Amino acid sequence: MSGHSKWSTIKREKGAKDAKRGAVFTKIGNMIAIAARAGTDPNMNSNLAMAIEKAKQANMPAANIQRAVDRAADKNAAVLEEITYEGIGPGGVGIIIETATDNKNRTFPEIRNVLTKNGGRIADAGSVMFQFTRKGVIRVAQTNEDALLAVLDAGAEDAVEEEGELTVFTELKNLAKVRTEIIKAGLTVTTAELQYVPNIMVEVSDTEIANKVIKQLDALDDLDDVVNIHSNADITANLL
Numbered sequence: 289m290s291g292h293s294k295w296s297t298i299k300r301e302k303g304a305k306d307a308k309r310g311a312v313f314t315k316i317g318n319m320i321a322i323a324a325r326a327g328t329d330p331n332m333n334s335n336l337a338m339a340i341e342k343a344k345q346a347n348m349p350a351a352n353i354q355r356a357v358d359r360a361a362d363k364n365a366a367v368l369e370e371i372t373y374e375g376i377g378p379g380g381v382g383i384i385i386e387t388a389t390d391n392k393n394r395t396f397p398e399i400r401n402v403l404t405k406n407g408g409r410i411a412d413a414g415s416v417m418f419q420f421t422r423k424g425v426i427r428v429a430q431t432n433e434d435a436l437l438a439v440l441d442a443g444a445e446d447a448v449e450e451e452g453e454l455t456v457f458t459e460l461k462n463l464a465k466v467r468t469e470i471i472k473a474g475l476t477v478t479t480a481e482l483q484y485v486p487n488i489m490v491e492v493s494d495t496e497i498a499n500k501v502i503k504q505l506d507a508l509d510d511l512d513d514v515v516n517i518h519s520n521a522d523i524t525a526n527l528l
Contacts, residue, residue, distance in 0.1 A: 315515045316343045317356040318388035322368055324360035334464030338480050345478065366390035373399055374416035377408040377519065378500035379492050382416040384484040385508055386516040395513040402511065406504035419520055420484035424463025426456040429476035442469035453478065457485065486520035498525035 323336040330337035375383040389395040467480040
């Protein structure tokens with residue numbers, strides 16, 4: 289099982305650069321604020337713990353993290369709404385766009401415009417979603433055989449080596465538990481989050497289409513209200 293492509297690498301590299309500009313802090317802050325609705329103690333709220341972990345990995349200041357947590361109890365703070373959109377990109381690739389917004393009348397037109405401007409379109413609800421499965425995805429720094437056995441013993445469904453790390457897949461409900469067991473085994477978890485994992489990848493071998501796909505995903509990721517993007521594009525073409 290593998291729902292990753294060149295976009296995964298590009299997104300991580302881009303995220304590191306965005307963090308220096310502070311752009312990614314807004315996205316992660318929204319994720320923390322939403323997770324904190326279920327409880328502001330990360331020891332009792334695994335989703336909040338993982339969001340805070342992601343923030344720390346992005347070098348988000350502790351004060352920013354605390355402000356994001358405090359938003360959950362601030363009755364004067366703008367109410368964030370989680371909305372997931374579906375899109376079709378160049379070459380017929382499927383795109384799932386997760387957002388956190390205080391104004392969906394702003395967010396929807398922005399997403400629609402990015403999709404249409406870059407050769408795609410908004411899709412009807414459910415027309416793309418069925419191509420994906422919601423799963424826990426954990427990235428582990430170690431890739432040796434002992435590490436693989438350890439993550440499987442921790443309850444993972446599957447694990448594959450990608451880009452010098454293990455990408456570990458879990459059932460939706462088991463993400464926090466498997467993450468905890470992996471850490472107990474002495475392995476280093478670099479990220480742990482829920483993702484829409486493609487059931488089947490769509491190969492993009494044409495260079496022109498591949499560049500359009502990357503441009504579209506990149507433009508979507510630049511929108512402040514977008515917190516996560518998932519695509520079934522398997523980009524095998526050489527990018528310009």
